[in-house]
Each structure stands twice: as C-alpha cells, then as structure tokens.
Amino acid sequence: MKVGRVAIITRGRYAGKKGDVLDELRKRDRFGIGSIGLNEKDVLTRDLFAKSQVVIVQPNDTGSKAHPFPYAIVAGIERYPLKVTRRMGKKMVEKRSRIKPFIKVVNYNHLMPTRYTLELEGLKGAVSQETFKEVSTREDAKKTVKKALEDRYTSGKNRWFFTPLQSMPHAQNGTMGEPSVNGEKVHSHFLDHLTSYPVVSDSITVLKSNKYAAKSLEYADQGYVRIAKPLLPYLSKPYGYVAPYVAQVDNLGDQGLTKLDSSFPIIKEDTDKIKGTIYDTAFFPVRLAGDVKSHVFETFGSEYKKCGGDGMVAGSKAAISTSLILSQESLAYISSFLQKKKTQAKEAVNDKTN
Structure with missing residues (x-):
C-alpha cells in the first residue's frame, strides 16, 4: 500500500x-x-x-x-x-x-x-x-x-x-423485509407476481402520487426505521423457526396466481385494454368509466375524512381502509368475471347438446 x-x-x-x-x-x-x-x-x-x-x-x-x-x-x-x-x-x-x-x-x-x-x-x-x-x-x-x-x-x-459509511441497504422492491442478520434476503414470489399485473402496479403508482397517501407512507417508513428496525436483530432467531412455513405459504400464493393466469389471461392485460372491454365491473381501475386516478383519490379522501383527524394516525388509517376497499372491489371484479365465464360455458354446452 x-x-x-x-x-x-x-x-x-x-x-x-x-x-x-x-x-x-x-x-x-x-x-x-x-x-x-x-x-x-x-x-x-x-x-x-x-x-x-x-x-x-x-x-x-x-x-x-x-x-x-x-x-x-x-x-x-x-x-x-x-x-x-x-x-x-x-x-x-x-x-x-x-x-x-x-x-x-x-x-x-x-x-x-x-x-x-x-x-x-x-x-x-x-x-x-x-x-x-x-x-x-x-x-x-x-x-x-x-x-x-x-x-x-x-x-x-x-x-x-x-461522509460516514452507511449500514446495509434496505431490501429492494418486491421483498418481504430487510436482510436478516445472517445476510439472507427474504424474498416474496407472491408479491412479485401480484405487482406484475399492470392493473395492480398502475393502482399502486396512482396511490403513491396522492399527497396524503405519500405522506402516510413517509410516516410509516419513519416509524419503521425508529421503532421496528432496531428490533430486527433480536427477531432473527425466532424468525428462523417459522421461515420454512412462511416460504411455503408464499409458494402456495404464487402457485394460486399462476393458476389464475392460465385460467383467465385477461388479468395480465394492460389496464387500458381491460377498461375498454369491461364496463360493468366494480374493479377500481375501470370504475366510473375507468377513471383510475379519480377513483383512488376519492376513496382515500373519503376515508381520510371519516377518520376525523389529521396527521400520521389519520393518514395511516385512511391508507389501510382504502387498501381494504380496493381489495374488496378487486375480488368483486374477479367474482363477476368468473360468473360470466360460467354462464358462457353453460350456454356453449346447451348449444352442443341441442
């Protein structure tokens, strides 16, 4: 040297x-x-x-x-x-x-x-x-x-x-958390698969663009860094016992989404294409003529007002309730789509038998 x-x-x-x-x-x-x-x-x-x-x-x-x-x-x-x-x-x-x-x-x-x-x-x-x-x-x-x-x-x-040297960086997008103490990065195939759908990724992008939602995410991240992050080294050993079960559940969820892809390919299409072909669905990207941005903003604003407060607590509650509402609408869309496919299948069978 x-x-x-x-x-x-x-x-x-x-x-x-x-x-x-x-x-x-x-x-x-x-x-x-x-x-x-x-x-x-x-x-x-x-x-x-x-x-x-x-x-x-x-x-x-x-x-x-x-x-x-x-x-x-x-x-x-x-x-x-x-x-x-x-x-x-x-x-x-x-x-x-x-x-x-x-x-x-x-x-x-x-x-x-x-x-x-x-x-x-x-x-x-x-x-x-x-x-x-x-x-x-x-x-x-x-x-x-x-x-x-x-x-x-x-x-x-x-x-x-x-400049002081930084600690190990945060886990990248698509992970279930930060690297554990032994350096292992816990990766979620289910979350990666779910966010790969254009309609889901577009909805997340729109939600982040809202100033109230972005502020809530910022408060949540600050709370994680100050409170939860220092406890991760102490939780590494307990997590080692349940890690195989968590991985198994994650794999089952990923396999379920794979079957959904093969059965209903439309779910992998772009949001604009789904919006142009399905008008009567309750799924939030195409609700009210498919105005994704206005629907997400209106839902979050409504939930934020219902909380009756201001700041981190109200914003966090509104973000959670908005996520639950959008998830319910997504399930309603899938249920409606499956019902239509079932009706079409019955009609096709009746035509062949007659």
Whole structure:
C-alpha cells in the first residue's frame, strides 16, 4: 500500500450493527495484502474504530520492536462535519465544518485495501512511531491531521471521505423485509407476481402520487426505521423457526396466481385494454368509466375524512381502509368475471347438446 490509500474499520464501537460489514465482505473476493504504501485507501476490519474510513500515513512492512508485525499508522475521522445550508452564517458554517480526527497503529491483517486514494501533503511526516510515546506529541499530531482534513473538506475535494459509511441497504422492491442478520434476503414470489399485473402496479403508482397517501407512507417508513428496525436483530432467531412455513405459504400464493393466469389471461392485460372491454365491473381501475386516478383519490379522501383527524394516525388509517376497499372491489371484479365465464360455458354446452 502507498501513502494516501483509504481504509475502513469494521469492528468495535464504530462498527454499527455487529458483523454487518464482515458478512458483506465474506461474500466478496478477498484482497491480497502485500506491501502497503502511503496514502492508500484500506478497510480496517477490527479494533475500536471499526467501520471508519482511514488513510494510510506511514506503512511498515517489517514491523518494529514495539509492534512485531507488519502495520500501518492511519488517520481517520471520529466525528464527521455536519450538514450546512446557504442560510447559515459564516461562523455557523465554520462551526459545523469542524472535524475530530484520530490516529492509530493498525495491523495489516485488519486492513482491506481499496482502489481509492487521498493525497494529503500536510500528513507526510506528521505522524510516526515516536508520536505515540508522549501524550503531547500525539495531540500535536492530531491537530496537524485535523487542519489537513478540514482544509481538504472546505476545498470541496474528496467529499466521499467526509461522509460516514452507511449500514446495509434496505431490501429492494418486491421483498418481504430487510436482510436478516445472517445476510439472507427474504424474498416474496407472491408479491412479485401480484405487482406484475399492470392493473395492480398502475393502482399502486396512482396511490403513491396522492399527497396524503405519500405522506402516510413517509410516516410509516419513519416509524419503521425508529421503532421496528432496531428490533430486527433480536427477531432473527425466532424468525428462523417459522421461515420454512412462511416460504411455503408464499409458494402456495404464487402457485394460486399462476393458476389464475392460465385460467383467465385477461388479468395480465394492460389496464387500458381491460377498461375498454369491461364496463360493468366494480374493479377500481375501470370504475366510473375507468377513471383510475379519480377513483383512488376519492376513496382515500373519503376515508381520510371519516377518520376525523389529521396527521400520521389519520393518514395511516385512511391508507389501510382504502387498501381494504380496493381489495374488496378487486375480488368483486374477479367474482363477476368468473360468473360470466360460467354462464358462457353453460350456454356453449346447451348449444352442443341441442
């Protein structure tokens, strides 16, 4: 590695969720760590500053008497700068742009090199093995690192280095939830199949375009992040017992939709085509001459008024009741369609027998 390469610490008090980075790293190809050079970007895989980005200040491939192993002296950010806006004054911007750095000796085994580098001329020779012998010299070195990092931040360069690393991303659309602690992503074939119908996906899009529905979804997401998400690691073990049963139910639902596709292909047609061929159905995309948008908005607005309130609770209740009403109309449409097919089949049999 060279001076300026950046690293990430993945164990310790800065690691976030226990093991989430390590689980992710196990899925990737391991980087071969040979000679380490100054300014190279690495991933630090253990110790107190785990999951923090660090920059190599001084590498040592052979080790020393105090550290009989290959190591590197790294510098990183313990407290990141805060967000600033145009309305803030100069003093406020300077205050929120402050950085609290740290310097540390790290074993090569706890570093994962990356392809990024951070060229900081002010760090060359600022930190060495002698720096850690006295508290005063260590504090002076941290001040030098602090000034170099703040100058680079205010210049607008390498902004990615001054942003905290994120945890594992949310599950993608079509999943039943976020990845579990062991990295397994719970996937729902039934939901994927259901949302593949144009009439369902169009209805969801229209519902999201409504400002009240969008606000309700936003409140629900905030509640999930603040309340439910922190509990997921504790629920991973209980979920492991019921996971096979949940998967079986999901497969049965997907098989049911597959049979529905083969029996009634019209359900896979575009919403406009269904609207043009069926006028007397109660299904919401074609109700009232097929005005999907007005029907969804009217239904949600009516339910929102019935709740007699304002804010997250009323919006959530209205969204749930709207979903139930639309589901009931969907079932009514399918029932009506099946009844027509049954009548046509009887007429065809009667014609042949007569």
